[in-house]
Amino acid sequence: MSTSATSTSAPSTSPLGTSPVGPVGPVGPVGPVGPVGVWLIGARGSVATTAVAGCAAVAAGLHAPTGMVTETQPFMDRGLPTLSSLVFGGHDTTSCPLPKRAEELAAGGVLPHGLPSAVRAELAAADAEIRPGGPQPGDTRGDEELIDAFAADLRDFVRRRGLARAVVVNVASTEPRPADDDERLPASSLYAAAALRAGCPYVNFTPSTGLHHPRLAEAARSSGLPHAGRDGKTGQTLLRSVLGPMFAQRALAVRAWSGTNLLGGGDGAALADPAAAAAKNAGKERVLADTLGAAPEGEVHIDDVPSLGDWKTAWDHIAFDGFLGTRMVLQTTWQGCDSSLAAPLILDLARLTSRAHEQGLSGPLPALAFYFKDPDTAAPAALGEQFAALVEFAEQLGGGR
DSSP states (O other): OOOOOOOOSOOOSOTTTTOOOOOSSOOOSOSOSOOEEEEEETTTSHHHHHHHHHHHHHHTTSSOOTTOGGGSGGGTTSOOOOGGGEEEEEEESOOOOHHHHHHHHHHTTSSOTTHHHHTHHHHHHHHTTEEEOSOOTTOOOOHHHHHHHHHHHHHHHHHHTTOSEEEEEEOSOOOOOOOTTOSSOOHHHHHHHHHHHTTOOEEEOSSSOGGGSGGGHHHHHHSOOEEEESSBOOSHHHHHHHHHHHHHHTTOEEEEEEEEEEEOHHHHHHHTSHHHHHHHHHHHHHHHHHHHSSOOBOOEEEEEOGGGTTEEEEEEEEEEEOGGGOEEEEEEEEEEEHHHHHHHHHHHHHHHHHHHHHTTOOEEOGGGGGGBSSOSSOOOOSHHHHHHHHHHHHHHTOSOO
């Protein structure tokens, strides 16, 4: 999916204009119980397709909910929307239909053989709700016009499908961080602003700017909407958030921590851009600094290997000192399918954020730091502490309806 603004019309000074986006602070339970929309930015990408197909498969009892934290005991009976109640739609700049994309993923071993046929109706229904994203080359609309158009798509989705609410989740390709003097909002921020304007909670699963743009700060604060992000923690950083605290707790001195990622598919192509890779690596490095107390020597390198498709390999080389200065090394290798790792987390986040909205919560949701490399607000970086906060959050969400 395209993430670069290409229009050249005059920039807007107010990304949200004068449209109301809701009151400030908790507003009490919002709306009646009903189907919940999941509006995916990058809706025809690998992660989105896997999430839609996987939700249908689990809801139908065709597969177990492996990887879905919200389907484990601490989160049961907390009033989360059921998988069968989720209705999918989204924005994308590509035209490949979801059933076709699912067939491609099955051919690559990402989805089980036969699953695209088994859930074809659900994939087709979601594909029918995907609207053109942007801005695309030649689009002369300014930021305000694009935000209005995207917000109108969201409102229409909620109205036509009779939804209690819709959660917007950004799973598009990573975009470079905008320069300080950029006159236009990056695409991720246009979609984030549209979510606020349409009254929808927002989740940024990517390292892209989204709601973090300074021109959206006040609108996010005053919207009365919950939001969470950014950059989903699915592989190498997940492991770092476990190993970093281990070294610190055992008083072992980490001298250097270097990593390499081999990626294929859309992620690999997007992260071949050094500016996009820098945005991605910032979260990886921050986890080490937070868990170890200081950033060790070493960097993370990302290489695009198209033949890997949706699979990735991550190596880490950790040099550390033990008792009496004995020098030692730990090396790790993580090989996995990024779409399969991310998709259950997308479903978790949509369900948890929807419930938070229903309960009248607003602003950033620090308890969802468990899912992110670079959480919106100050939160512990160690996975164990993050999980404890997530369980406590689930308890605060209350019981069943």
